[in-house]
Amino acid sequence: MTTTGHSHAADLERVEAPGAMLSTTAARALAVLRVATGFVFLWAFLDKLFGLGYSTPSAKAWINGGSPTKGFLSSVDVGPFQGTFHSLAGTTFANWAFMLGLLAIGVALIAGVGLRIAAGAAILMMAMMWFAEFPLAQHTSAGEPSGSSNPVTDYHFIYAVTSVVLALTYAGHTWGLGRAWARLPFVQKNRWLI
DSSP states (O other), X not given: OOXXXXXXXXXXXXXXXXXXXXXXXXXXXXXXXXXXXXXXXXXXXXHHHHTOSSSXXXXXXXXXXXXXXXXXXXXXXXXXXXXXXXXXXXXXHHXXXXXXXXXXXXXXXXXXXXXXXXHHHHHHHHHHHHHHHOTTOSBOTTSSBOOOSOSSOSHHHHHHHHHHHHHHTTGGGSSSSHHHHHHSHHHHHOGGGO
């Protein structure tokens, strides 16, 4: 019994009760979504770092002197920010910011810690990539079809929204380190780190 007269089992039953904000099954589903989404970011980092042969061949791996941003950003051929993205392509800043972002978001989501920061970083990264691909454009600057199938709700938007949902539902507390992370004194003093 706790000091309030309720047992831990009673608290768990309340979570499962009809009308509860989040059932155990829903928390587990969010944990699976969290890890799967984190792996999307972490896999992109690993593939670009080591050139695992999926989207990045070994010869173009970052550890072999390749640039994780040059190919994508230099081929931007839609939207009003083409020149900006072309000037960022392959720069040290763009490479490091992109790779550290992929790694940090991936690790945070998989571990279930710092989900608010991870969500903010994911929103920023996905917004930048959305503007680079600019799905609003039906045609490239050369007049060819852009290949955009939906001008607003594409995978960039879905990943950004998913990261926010995961942060707001404390998805790191189930099958993650979120609960332990939230108890750390520096996190208690800086709640934005949850």
